[in-house]
Amino acid sequence: MTAAIQVNAVEKSFGNVQIIRDLNLSVAKGERHAIIGPNGAGKSTTFNLISGHIKPTSGEIRLNGEVTSGLRPFEINRRGLSRSFQVTNVFARMTVWENVRCAVLWATGHRYAFWKNVDTLPEVKQRTAEILDEIHLSHRRDVPAGLLTYAEQRELEIGITIAGGASVIMLDEPTAGMSHAETERAVALIRRLTEGRTLVIVEHDMSVVFGLADRISVLVYGHIIASGTPEEIRGNPKVKEAYLGEEVD
């Protein structure tokens, strides 16, 4: 079976500074995969490479077997990969409803249509309503996204990410800055919404990582030093030394 995401020997340099060194990563279909590592290890860069936000200096990235390194983000998105951002990245002046609806339009085949009334497309309407219901923002549908609370914006961020129906979902620190109760809510939401899809998540909160992930990869200085089940990672001496220390025990 082909992997959902396959990263082969990817390198990324900014000028003389090498951020990613010989990165190899394989995420199976339907797997929940967490990437952890200390600050500055290159987690967000890895996300940006896989989602097409930046291009690798060398190496190859495949999505469901198809080479995607070198493609633009929207081309990768159309092939079934969707990502969220660490810093909330919504359409601030548009309402919650319109935010989600925009994310539904391409997937429902309406593309750049300028001859259809967007308010009367039944499948768009239904899908948008479903997503809003799932992220518990139906009661806030007419509020401009910029006026939402922080936690609500994070939920909307996830909603936009899943709205297109991508088979591979990448979430960049979805619970960053949330309180304990909000984190629990968000994790339950992520678990439910990514059912049957492939999930790649970057997260600092270890309880979230170990509670959610089927497999974990540890990234240190732009290189994956270990990849395995939570138990394997917990018991891996290299990981302990490089990153986790006593925290995991």
Add this chain to the structure above:
Amino acid sequence: MTNAPTPSIAVTKQEPGGALSFYGVWLIAAAALIVLPLIFSSGGSLTSFSLIGIAIIFALSYNILLGQTGLLSFGHAVQYGLGGFLAVHAMNAVASHNWPIPLPVIPLIGGIGGMAFALLVGWVMTKRAGTVFAMISLGIGELVASSSLILRSVFGGESGITTDRTSLMPLFGWTFGPQIQVYYLIAFWVMISAIAMYALTRTPLGRICNAVRDNPERVEFIGYDPHVVRYLAYMFAGFFAGIAGGLTAINFEIANSAYLGATQSGLVLFSAFIGGTAYFFGPILGAILVTYLQLGLTSVTSVWQLYFGIIFIGIVMFAPGGIAGILMKHRPLIRAGTLGTVIPSYLVAAIPTLALALGVILTIETVARFSGDAAINLLGIPFVATAPTTWAAAAVLVVGGFLVARITWRRVAEAWDRAATVARDRGYLA
């Protein structure tokens, strides 16, 4: 501890009869366009209405870029002017070959001209938004405007290219010689264009334009290429600008290089911004006001552009949402029924503000007419620019008006806060 969201009331409440009031607005607009020349039937007002109609289409087309897609163009007159030139050439060709094409079709040809030019240069221009786009639009604008003086066969040099709108075949007995017939032709195109441009905002493309305006980076991650979105928006804006240019060519029976220049581009930016770019109807208000001021002020003062500048700076600083923004700010208060508590403070603030404005006008006119022009006529009172009494009056009005206005506007802000709090409690304001 949780800081779970507390406000659970939706901001906009559903109005009953939404569809009815929606079509009602368009019907009222159409009726107004038909009735207007019957009420104000003088030649001067017909000319004004015709120019305002054209300005409305032009400003709305500009807002496809600025308000809808977030593209700041300094060269929108290029599409407008090229539409005008193409319309003039088309009219001359139709007349000389006796083709059976009536005049009302000509603006469409202007539109196609504007769109064709956008198609040609747009792909490169819209690669990036922001400063890059603004600078390229300025460059293309200057390029085309200066070429229009050099390429004499196409643009007719400084004198431009003339035409005769009555030389085309008449339609239902209309020759389009009299201004009233031209007015109705323009009014027809205003309705068609405004409806089409409004409809465009309600399509998938229109909504994605808004998304590109708000956050082009994120648009790439929901499957869209922001470059394509900007390019399409640029073509639509060019199309409707070309229609406006074609109408101008019909109205004046000439196209010249002034149509393409930076002044025209500045004026449309000005109209859209003063009217308010965040709402569809904003540029309509702006076009009406700016054209009216332009026609009215030029006969009263030689430094009318200075007043334009002051109004523009005032809007940018104190009401960046434009006239539409100011109006829409009051909507929740009207719904909550608290507008009445704000109005008295407005009336009080209006007096010193007016005094301040008069003082500024007196100062400007004093400077402008110091070297012996006609006396300044302000509210029927004659002022002599060289008289010290005039300077004193101006100083008193400016300083006194400013000091009192500051206090009264603070009162307005307080009254606003109270009214807004009530509106918020009643669930009409987020």
